[in-house]
Amino acid sequence: MTTVSQAATDPHSWLRGQSRWSYFEIAFWVIALLPFYFFPTYLTLASQIAITALFAISVDLVLGYAGIITLGHAMFFGLGAYAAGLITKAGWGEPLTGLVFAGAFAALIGFLTSFIIVRVRHLALIMITLGLGFLTLELANAMSWLTGGADGLRGVDVWPIFGWFEFDLWGYTAYSYSLIVLFLGVVAARRIVHSAFGLSLRGVRENLTRMPAIGSPYRFHLQKIYTISAALAGVAGALLTQTTETVSLETLSFQRSADIVVMLILGGTGRLYGGIIGAIIFMVARDQLSGMNPQYWYFWIGLLLMAVILVMPNGILGGLSRLAGRRS
Amino acid sequence: MPGEDIVLRTEALQKSFGSLEVARSVSIELPRGARHALIGPNGAGKTTLINLITGQIRPDSGKIFLEGRDVTQMDVAGRVRHGVTRTFQINELFPNLTPLEAVTLAVCEREDLAGQFWRPLTAQKAAIDEAFDILTQLQLADVATRPTRTLSYGQKRLMEIALALATRPKVLLLDEPAAGVPKDESAMLFSVIAALPADMSVLFIEHDMSLVFKFSSQIVVLVGGGVLLQAEPDVVRRDPRVREVYLGQAGYV
Structure with a gap:
């Protein structure tokens, strides 16, 4: 390949090539606009997919890049969702500041819990994230005076975006809004991944023993990415609140934490777009399958997951990039 | 004299795992620009000593000084930032x-x-x-x-x-840099080590005696966790105790 032989002489251009927007990415964002014209009846679903994709990216940053295995990330999604709902109930329904508020609140909790997270690894890490998720869920359940408990948070009133674009029944505003925020989230995540900090995260994932031996304060790196990831998950949760004008305990559930990891592994970890692809497949499959049979649709998800992972252990994008690499 | 500018000094480092003493009052000095070899039979505590110096394990007692500063309580990354870096025997x-x-x-x-x-x-x-x-x-x-x-x-x-x-690094600790490398390539590896900056102090573990004698300015001989001898290659070569150890007599534990 020509790029490799060039790179041997110029490290800068090789590294630039690593972070360049690919045709695949550009094509993806063009395709993301298609639902407006071809599937206008599915815009609400498209909006939910965009929100889930943003959540998946937040998990990819910790799981795929930094190697922090989490089964409790819904806590940040849910905290963001409740924060965005509660701020409107306090009388402030402006959506953009609502997103910022929700992201900041989730980031704060993310930062506080990161002190525990960086102290454990492997199975212990899964247990800790799981435990934190359960704690948050039951806290929200118990504080029903604030959260509405099992009935969910009602009376969420979100003002039009920029005072102009109202959230309509068909989801035009919802999908536009979610898609733009997802795009900004991807731009931010790309920036992080292709920075020196992103490189250090990959270092942590690749070899934790070596990191201190090159003088790395890697625990600070992990705390930082965990906080950033929590903020992004919080923003995703806030989007769900603002586009559906309701919050339920389900946003904090273990099911949501587990589903997002399934989507990420399905699409391929450590690639940002893996989570998006996974979210699309999972959500579309759920929509179609639950329409056919509302009770047993997880059967098909299970089958899909096994089929994909047996053929492509690194997920769909991992498998595709391996195929592309073999051809050239 | 190079002996006056000591970059790294250990003072009576002591470490036991249960009843097994892996470091027995180890005191060594590494001058600036040193090319010191650390030798000793298997299980002599060579890698343990590197682990102690770099902070992977903490000594039970004793101290480590870098340019006169006590770094015994510093963690691995902190020591690297102050100039003590190692390589690993297994990649x-x-x-x-x-x-x-x-x-x-x-x-x-x-x-x-x-x-x-x-x-x-x-x-x-x-x-x-x-x-x-x-x-x-x-x-x-x-x-x-x-x-x-x-x-x-x-x-x-x-x-x-x-x-x-x-x-x-100010001090570079090489744990068997040529481990597993074919003989012709290991000479090349050591030529790289010989070409390191003159003010960098290097301590390397190596089993191949011809490489040790060729590239070291001093040799530290470790046996059973303790320093048997620290001296110039010629002195070490003639020392009867070193010969005895390397002939495989297990009398020095």
Whole structure:
């Protein structure tokens, strides 16, 4: 390949090539606009997919890049969702500041819990994230005076975006809004991944023993990415609140934490777009399958997951990039 | 005299695992620019000593001084930042990073740039240039953009040294740098070590005596966790106790 032989002489251009927007990415964002014209009846679903994709990216940053295995990330999604709902109930329904508020609140909790997270690894890490998720869920359940408990948070009133674009029944505003925020989230995540900090995260994932031996304060790196990831998950949760004008305990559930990891592994970890692809497949499959049979649709998800992972252990994008690499 | 500028000094380092003493009152000195070899039979505590000096394990008692400063309580990363860096006997590399990325990472960590998540990596031009210089110096420029896992074994051993050099060590501890490398290539590896900056102090573990005698200015002989002798190669070569140890008599435990 020509790029490799060039790179041997110029490290800068090789590294630039690593972070360049690919045709695949550009094509993806063009395709993301298609639902407006071809599937206008599915815009609400498209909006939910965009929100889930943003959540998946937040998990990819910790799981795929930094190697922090989490089964409790819904806590940040849910905290963001409740924060965005509660701020409107306090009388402030402006959506953009609502997103910022929700992201900041989730980031704060993310930062506080990161002190525990960086102290454990492997199975212990899964247990800790799981435990934190359960704690948050039951806290929200118990504080029903604030959260509405099992009935969910009602009376969420979100003002039009920029005072102009109202959230309509068909989801035009919802999908536009979610898609733009997802795009900004991807731009931010790309920036992080292709920075020196992103490189250090990959270092942590690749070899934790070596990191201190090159003088790395890697625990600070992990705390930082965990906080950033929590903020992004919080923003995703806030989007769900603002586009559906309701919050339920389900946003904090273990099911949501587990589903997002399934989507990420399905699409391929450590690639940002893996989570998006996974979210699309999972959500579309759920929509179609639950329409056919509302009770047993997880059967098909299970089958899909096994089929994909047996053929492509690194997920769909991992498998595709391996195929592309073999051809050239 | 080189003996007056001591960069690294250990003072009566003591470490036991249960009833097994792995370090017995180890006191050694490493002058600036030293090329010291650390030798001893298997289980003599050579790697343990490196682990103690770099902070992977903490001594039960005793102290470690770097340029006169007590670093005994400092963690591994802190010691690296103060100039004590090691390589590993069994490769501890970043398999899916390219050598360029891995060494750039090490340079960025040294310069405290690795926390910057808002600047693109490509903007860290000085760090990238320095990383590529190190790789060129170690004859790894040709493979700089291939994943580390695809390199040859000898190239991986060089990567161990490249990562260590990127931290700009004052003291470089090489744990069997040529372990597992064919004999003709190991001489090449040691020529790289010989070409390291003159003010860098190097302590290396090596089993091949011809390499030890060729490249070391002094030899520390470790037996049963304790220092048997620290002296010039000629003295060590003639010492009857060293000969005895290397003839396989297990009387020194």
